[in-house]
Amino acid sequence: MEMRRTTRMWLRTHAILLSVGLVAAGVVTMRAQATLSDQERAMVAFIDANNDAAIALLERAVNINSGTQNLEGVRQVGALFRAEFDALGFKTEWVDGRAWERAGHLVATHPGPGPKVLLIGHLDTVFERDSPFQKFERAGANQARGPGIIDMKGGDVIIVHALKALKHAGLLDTMSITVVMTGDEESAGRPLATARAALVAAAKGARVAIGFEDGDGDPAHAVVARRGSTSWTLEVTGVTGHSSQIFGPDLGAGAIYEAARILNTFRDRLAGERHLTFNPGVIVGGTAAELNSMDSRGSASGKSNVVAARVIVQGDLRALTVAQFDKAKATMRAIVAESLPRTSARIAFDDGYPPLAPSVGNERLLVMYDRASRDLGLGVVTAVSPDRAGAADVSFIAGEVPMIIDAVGLKGKDDHSPGETAELSTLATQTKRAAVLIARLGVLSRGT
Ligand SMILES: [Zn+2]
Numbered sequence: 001m002e003m004r005r006t007t008r009m010w011l012r013t014h015a016i017l018l019s020v021g022l023v024a025a026g027v028v029t030m031r032a033q034a035t036l037s038d039q040e041r042a043m044v045a046f047i048d049a050n051n052d053a054a055i056a057l058l059e060r061a062v063n064i065n066s067g068t069q070n071l072e073g074v075r076q077v078g079a080l081f082r083a084e085f086d087a088l089g090f091k092t093e094w095v096d097g098r099a100w101e102r103a104g105h106l107v108a109t110h111p112g113p114g115p116k117v118l119l120i121g122h123l124d125t126v127f128e129r130d131s132p133f134q135k136f137e138r139a140g141a142n143q144a145r146g147p148g149i150i151d152m153k154g155g156d157v158i159i160v161h162a163l164k165a166l167k168h169a170g171l172l173d174t175m176s177i178t179v180v181m182t183g184d185e186e187s188a189g190r191p192l193a194t195a196r197a198a199l200v201a202a203a204k205g206a207r208v209a210i211g212f213e214d215g216d217g218d219p220a221h222a223v224v225a226r227r228g229s230t231s232w233t234l235e236v237t238g239v240t241g242h243s244s245q246i247f248g249p250d251l252g253a254g255a256i257y258e259a260a261r262i263l264n265t266f267r268d269r270l271a272g273e274r275h276l277t278f279n280p281g282v283i284v285g286g287t288a289a290e291l292n293s294m295d296s297r298g299s300a301s302g303k304s305n306v307v308a309a310r311v312i313v314q315g316d317l318r319a320l321t322v323a324q325f326d327k328a329k330a331t332m333r334a335i336v337a338e339s340l341p342r343t344s345a346r347i348a349f350d351d352g353y354p355p356l357a358p359s360v361g362n363e364r365l366l367v368m369y370d371r372a373s374r375d376l377g378l379g380v381v382t383a384v385s386p387d388r389a390g391a392a393d394v395s396f397i398a399g400e401v402p403m404i405i406d407a408v409g410l411k412g413k414d415d416h417s418p419g420e421t422a423e424l425s426t427l428a429t430q431t432k433r434a435a436v437l438i439a440r441l442g443v444l445s446r447g448t
Contacts, residue, residue, distance in 0.1 A: 203400040220382060
């Protein structure tokens, strides 16, 4: 029953989003029939003329190691981009990350009378100083490999060059643009609220936010919804004693049977709900059991003729909306409370990235991005399934900004692996799409 109702709600929500999207598309189509304006054409020409400079900036950024824990490297990449924003007339600031044990963030602000637009990048990569993968290298005419080349130094370069194009076309002056490049996207510092305070503050009052992650690598896709993730720890205790007395009045079921009941009931009652997943990743149990949550390592001891006294399980939970999280957590807590005889259990949730729930505003922004792409002759852009989009920084501002889109950065394949490769032709095309979208956001919203 519950699941069927959820599915119906989903269909209804999607139908509303779709109809709003079509209406918005119709409105934009009328205006866009003149295809590109003179200023948009000037931006396209500028981006083509400066493509080599954009690739050179990308190469410099990639060649500075900025694994999240290499704080000095992250700061150096920050300084590289900071100089670009300074040259564009932005007010720039380095937000020190000592309070969350990371390098910090770059924040660049360009005040103007237009609607506030927030552009989001990150400076760090998953490749630390001891990684063998350190340098930018060409791989054929149109490809290059490098640590963080698409995740997401390429996206950072797209932000810089789209803004340069806007300035060249005389459009930047009246715009209100804030850029935040975080220094710890790949391994966010804790507490998360502190580590993302600068991003959330920058989002205040923004009408639009655009994230330049690489997404699924396909230029025909963008992200308008991401699932959030939470981790959980389940601790079960039972009464220990001789195994011959299990299920009897003194010993009851023991901790291992109780943990098995809980996990299997999670699966029975929650598996299959759309966009919801949960996974027990590690379990230890026996007469004694310890689990270190920092490195997910544990130990257990017990005997086959002794009823288990203790079990610890750690897992994750992913959902698309806060409501879906709340409902799943309530169900899990209720299951945990239905203890077998002589056992008890408790579950604790440790919230990680919040969800970027689907919204009418996000869908509208995608329609505008798709329109910009088609006017540029660069094809249709559709939304990637939220089940295929991992957590990212845009999720932290989901409640702050009415229109959000992500994954419009440099495209390629195999991010987070030593084969991380950029499709270099997408550097110019993604920059054009971004520049035209940002230009239209300024013009459109001033009139509304
Ligand atoms: Zn990334």
